Amino acid sequence: MEIFQYEFIKNAVITAVLINIACGIVGTFVVTKRIVFISGGISHAAFGGIGLGYFLGLDPIITAIPFSILAAFGIGFIAKKTKVGEDAAIGILWAIGMSLGIIFINLTPGYAPDLFSYLFGNILTIPFNDLIIMVVLDMIIVVVTILFYKEFKAISFDEEFSKVAGVPVDLLYFLLLGMVALSVVILIKVVGIILVIALLTIPAAICRQFTNNIKTMIFLSMSTGIILTISGLWISYILDLASGATIIMVLGLAFILSYLAKYLFLSIKKYKSSKEFCK
DSSP states (O other): OGGGGSHHHHHHHHHHHHHHHHHHHHHHHHHHHTOHHHHHHHHHHTHHHHHHHHHHTSOHHHHHHHHHHHHHHHHHHHHHHSSSOHHHHHHHHHHHHHHHHHHHHHHSSSOOTTHHHHHHOOGGGOOHHHHHHHHHHHHHHHHHHHHTHHHHHHHHHOHHHHHHTTOOHHHHHHHHHHHHHHHHHHHHHHHHHHHHHHHHHHHHHHHHTTOOOHHHHHHHHHHHHHHHHHHHHHHHHHHTOOHHHHHHHHHHHHHHHHHHHHHHHHHHHHHHHHHHHHO
16 A cells, blocks of 8 residues: 555556546447457557647647547548548558658657657556546546437447438447547557557457446446556556556456356356256
8 A cells, every 4th residue: 555655656546547437438339339440540540649749849648639539530531431441441540640640750859758658658657637638538428428328329239220210320430439539548648559459448348248238338347447457557566567568468368367257157057058958
């Protein structure tokens, strides 16, 4: 408990809660709708916004917000409104965003401080100002989800039927991508652009093995993500390891263990059923 005397540890724990509010909500829809790699494309495209922030002398997180949203809408527009496939759209925006970020950083005089943390993350360096940004973005995500929960649920399970039923599928799809973009911005300083996709999807993937109820999955994903993120933070502190990578490794291990536990449970259940049948 003595580690909580440090301000940066307190900020890191608060951050763990805030990021998993976003991840629990958005990650559930991302995993259910199977648009995991879109979140990866948005996160890498967001590097353009990071570079723009360095170039303009602004907080890179602030400039990453509109850049990420534009990248998300760009992927959605190319995938929905052109003959280019979704995977191609992701690849195009992914490459353009990363390239723009590199160009902006090269054009910026001097050395770009903390660039490594934007690529790989460091939850221990989250300042109070970033916590305020996270709270605001979380509130936006929560409000939008409450307002359009039924519609998001419908398009996540059956987009074609939702379109026939009169649901504005395209509009909701772009809105969901916007929420993914906001989640990416929240996660960048914690696990970095390269590892965002893991924290956004692994908690939801773990919980989806045990429930198909969207509302239950959201709350389970939140709690699972908070526990695992703080566990990874604690392990990284004790062993003096990179916090972002350690958190992801803990999440990955938890996913493997949850899969094995479910497989073992189903095997035992199947074995008992076969024994009852033989009797």
